[in-house]
Amino acid sequence: MALSRRAFGVGLLGAGVAGTGGYFAVRDRPELQGLLGTRTTLFGFVGGEKEAFLADPDVNRALGGYGLTVDGRVAGSVEMVREQALLSQHPQFLWPSSSIMVDIARQNGIGIRNDRVVLNTPIVVYSWQPVVDGLMQAGLVTVTKDGHHQLDLKALLDAILAGADWSKLGVNSLYGRARIVSTDPNRSNSGFMFSGLVLSLFSGNVATSGDLATSGGKVQAIFRNMGFKSPSSGKLFDQYLAGGLGGEPMIVGYENQLVEWILADPTRWARIKTSTGAKPVMLYPRPTVYSSHPLIVVDENANRLVEALISARLQELAWTRHGFRGPLGTATGSADSAIGSLLPAEIDAILPTPDAGVMLGLLPTLAS
Numbered sequence: 001m002a003l004s005r006r007a008f009g010v011g012l013l014g015a016g017v018a019g020t021g022g023y024f025a026v027r028d029r030p031e032l033q034g035l036l037g038t039r040t041t042l043f044g045f046v047g048g049e050k051e052a053f054l055a056d057p058d059v060n061r062a063l064g065g066y067g068l069t070v071d072g073r074v075a076g077s078v079e080m081v082r083e084q085a086l087l088s089q090h091p092q093f094l095w096p097s098s099s100i101m102v103d104i105a106r107q108n109g110i111g112i113r114n115d116r117v118v119l120n121t122p123i124v125v126y127s128w129q130p131v132v133d134g135l136m137q138a139g140l141v142t143v144t145k146d147g148h149h150q151l152d153l154k155a156l157l158d159a160i161l162a163g164a165d166w167s168k169l170g171v172n173s174l175y176g177r178a179r180i181v182s183t184d185p186n187r188s189n190s191g192f193m194f195s196g197l198v199l200s201l202f203s204g205n206v207a208t209s210g211d212l213a214t215s216g217g218k219v220q221a222i223f224r225n226m227g228f229k230s231p232s233s234g235k236l237f238d239q240y241l242a243g244g245l246g247g248e249p250m251i252v253g254y255e256n257q258l259v260e261w262i263l264a265d266p267t268r269w270a271r272i273k274t275s276t277g278a279k280p281v282m283l284y285p286r287p288t289v290y291s292s293h294p295l296i297v298v299d300e301n302a303n304r305l306v307e308a309l310i311s312a313r314l315q316e317l318a319w320t321r322h323g324f325r326g327p328l329g330t331a332t333g334s335a336d337s338a339i340g341s342l343l344p345a346e347i348d349a350i351l352p353t354p355d356a357g358v359m360l361g362l363l364p365t366l367a368s
Contacts, residue, residue: 095294126240140152187232255282259323263322
């Protein structure tokens with residue numbers, strides 16, 4: 001039976017109301033923004049350790065669900081909150097690798113609309129099995145009941161300050177004096193946080209401004225001993241893998257870096273584990289520090305990126321694909337079988353980083 005004109009008109013009105021209601025329902029739900037067919041491109045600076053995460057196609061699809069495209073350009077965490085050459089480009093967000101960078105950004109006059117820690121990863125030391133075997137004999141490395149390697153970082157630092165040769169630390173395959181290498185603390189966050197940890201270890205507690213005079217010289221000596229320091233955590237990790245045992249015996253990095261590298265090619269990792277060559281080993285300094293990754297909102301539109309990054313889907317991808325822990329430092333998904341028991345469920349020996357004033361007082365003494 002044909003519809004009357006009046007009934008047809010009422011039907012169109014009802015459909016229009018339903019469509020309008022559906023539009024507003026989608027508009028008001030950030031995770032469905034992508035259904036409207038429009039995307040907002042957000043430009044900002046990110047630490048190099050998050051470059052692979054943002055390049056992940058599944059991460060980009062998930063961000064697309066929020067109607068977002070992220071133009072994240074790599075910069076050192078310290079640089080992005082202090083260098084005018086970067087800030088003059090008017091980034092809409094900054095994504096460094098330490099919560100202290102929020103305070104430093106404020107001190108530098110950056111207008112922060114919001115900030116929130118969205119990822120975490122502890123600072124670790126990467127070495128090679130022959131080095132670790134020697135350090136175990138010397139008592140500097142122990143293995144937990146779960147098979148994780150713990151490093152007595154203070155004892156190692158004392159040995160380096162004393163000019164100990166590798167052979168004195170049980171590592172006969174290496175020549176010369178023992179050393180550990182980090183990134184440039186004036187440019188990159190892993191070196192920045194490591195310098196704060198070293199200062200606190202020499203001070204006997206979380207370092208204060210008074211400790212700069214008494215222990216700052218020791219920190220300076222440790223960093224002078226490193227020689228060239230990479231400006232990027234990602235570049236240093238690549239150097240470690242390429243240089244091998246002889247090139248980079250011990251470096252400072254993030255826990256997620258080895259995890260991400262393993263998950264990128266699990267077959268390669270299986271082959272390395274069964275080979276006779278030197279194998280990468282991750283050491284957990286006891287204590288260590290957490291590298292918290294706050295998203296700093298400079299432009300109001302970047303608040304949507306915060307909402308996206310703390311969503312269950314993106315938190316799961318961050319852990320299962322890239323080894324980043326959640327805001328509370330815990331796993332946010334089921335670990336891939338390729339990494340198995342490589343990671344402890346929780347890191348129980350964490351030392352706070354000295355406050356921004358102490359760190360800003362330390363940095364000039366470590367300038368390359």
